[in-house]
Amino acid sequence: RVLPMSAAVSLASARALAPRVAHRRSVRKTVTTVTASSGSDAKRQPVLSASLPSKAAERFGKISTEMKAKSSALRAAVTSSDSACELDNFQRVSVLAEALPYLQRFAGQTIVVKYGGAAMIDEGLKKRVIQDLVLLSTVGIRPILVHGGGPEINTWLTKVGIEPKFKNGLRVTDAETMEIVEMVLVGKVNKSLVSLINVAGGKAVGICGKDGNTLRGKIRDPEWGFVGDVTSVDTSVLKQLVDAGYIPVVATVAMDAYGQALNVNADTAAGELAASIGAAKLILMTDVPGVCIDKDDPGSLIRTLSISETRDLVATNVIAGGMIPKVECCVKSIAQGVKSAHIIDGRAPHSLLLEILTDEGAGTMITG
Numbered sequence: 072r073v074l075p076m077s078a079a080v081s082l083a084s085a086r087a088l089a090p091r092v093a094h095r096r097s098v099r100k101t102v103t104t105v106t107a108s109s110g111s112d113a114k115r116q117p118v119l120s121a122s123l124p125s126k127a128a129e130r131f132g133k134i135s136t137e138m139k140a141k142s143s144a145l146r147a148a149v150t151s152s153d154s155a156c157e158l159d160n161f162q163r164v165s166v167l168a169e170a171l172p173y174l175q176r177f178a179g180q181t182i183v184v185k186y187g188g189a190a191m192i193d194e195g196l197k198k199r200v201i202q203d204l205v206l207l208s209t210v211g212i213r214p215i216l217v218h219g220g221g222p223e224i225n226t227w228l229t230k231v232g233i234e235p236k237f238k239n240g241l242r243v244t245d246a247e248t249m250e251i252v253e254m255v256l257v258g259k260v261n262k263s264l265v266s267l268i269n270v271a272g273g274k275a276v277g278i279c280g281k282d283g284n285t286l287r288g289k290i291r292d293p294e295w296g297f298v299g300d301v302t303s304v305d306t307s308v309l310k311q312l313v314d315a316g317y318i319p320v321v322a323t324v325a326m327d328a329y330g331q332a333l334n335v336n337a338d339t340a341a342g343e344l345a346a347s348i349g350a351a352k353l354i355l356m357t358d359v360p361g362v363c364i365d366k367d368d369p370g371s372l373i374r375t376l377s378i379s380e381t382r383d384l385v386a387t388n389v390i391a392g393g394m395i396p397k398v399e400c401c402v403k404s405i406a407q408g409v410k411s412a413h414i415i416d417g418r419a420p421h422s423l424l425l426e427i428l429t430d431e432g433a434g435t436m437i438t439g
Contacts, residue, residue, distance in 0.1 A: 169428075169430060174212075177352075178212065180213065180350075181349070182351060182353075183217060183345035183348070183354070184341075184423065185337055185340075185341035185355045186216055187219045187220075187417070188357055189358050189418045190417030196418060201271050203423040203424045204268060204273065205272050205273035207424075208318055215309060215318070215321065216275075216318060216319070216321065217340055218264060218320065218321070218323070219337035220260040223259065223260050224252055224255050227255050231251065233251065238295060243294075243296055244295060246296075248297075249297040252332075253279075253324050253332050256322040257322045261279065261322040264277070273318050276318075277320045277322070278321055278322070279321065279322040280324050280333075280340065281325070282308060283305060285308055285309065286301055286326075286344075287303040287326065288301050288335055289328075298334050299327065299335050300335070301325060301335060301343045304343050306344065309321075310348065321344065323337045323341075336396075338396065338397055345404050346404045349409075353400075353401065353409050354412075354415060355401070355414050357416065358416065358417065359394070359414075360372045360416045361413075362376060362384070362390060372435065374435065374436065376436070376437045377438060378405060378439055381402055384398075385398065401413075402437065405437065406439075413432075413434055413435065414434050414437075415435075416433065416434060
């Protein structure tokens with residue numbers, strides 16, 4: 072990661088803002104002065120007070136005092152709001168200045184994002200992720216979105232009267248379940264994400280692993296039914312899409328040599344695609360902050376890891392449970408040529424942008 076933004080950039084940003092801030096302040100002061108020195112208002116109050124009975128005059132005086140107090144409070148609030156606005160604008164400029172070297176570094180490069188977890192369920196988080204993808208595409212970075220859809224699959228299995236079954240963390244996928252998986256992932260979740268990206272101003276095209284032989288696989292173990300492992304990747308369709316300025320949205324349904332649909336783990340599929348297309352980054356969006364020394368303490372987040380350090384943490388059980396397949400996916404993709412792999416918390420607002428475009432990042436970055 073690069074060093075933080077220099078003080079010179081901050082000072083330049085502040086100087087650039089100064090003329091506009093001064094202009095807004097001068098306009099506001101002019102309006103305040105005119106309002107306070109309005110001749111008609113200044114003369115009206117004594118005349119009205121003199122012509123009214125004493126009780127009415129007293130009541131009018133109280134109203135006038137209250138109005139003056141409210142006016143003073145309003146001016147104070149406006150001044151405070153103006154200061155906050157100036158600070159907010161300076162922060163925005165500072166963020167852009169800090170992001171510049173990252174924008175330059177990754178312009179024209181491909182980033183594979185695996186999208187899943189709570190960020191797919193919560194509508195607010197979903198909107199932010201979509202906006203982040205469109206922003207990255209707009210500034211010249213080429214994102215590919217790979218998604219699963221576990222919760223949505225479970226919902227539809229329940230609707231049709233099929234009980235979801237899992238064994239050792241993997242979905243048992245018989246023929247009926249596979250039919251629902253393909254319908255939900257390819258027909259519903261995928262097209263929903265495509266629509267959201269297009270509405271947000273991007274250009275998205277949805278495909279699944281079957282299209283263009285993008286993902287070929289084989290059955291892992293008959294015990295799990297049609298759960299597949301990726302055996303080959305063809306990125307020609309993806310390359311054509313990203314070269315034309317589209318954001319590919321990939322549903323992780325592969326097929327075997329006989330055309331049978333296979334349910335492929337989304338993390339694994341994203342890693343294989345990232346390695347095959349030569350991505351600069353693989354980003355796994357999860358429901359945890361990243362790799363933590365203590366999984367229950369977000370403050371113990373490890374910002375950067377090498378492959379050897381990652382393996383040591385697995386060997387010592389610091390990395391355990393569901394985090395193991397994720398880091399294994401990251402390590403494998405790096406060994407196959409991906410420059411860096413990241414595990415971030417999809418529940419954190421704009422974690423995708425924070426990880427790519429800031430000095431500190433938002434999760435754990437694994438490098439060779």
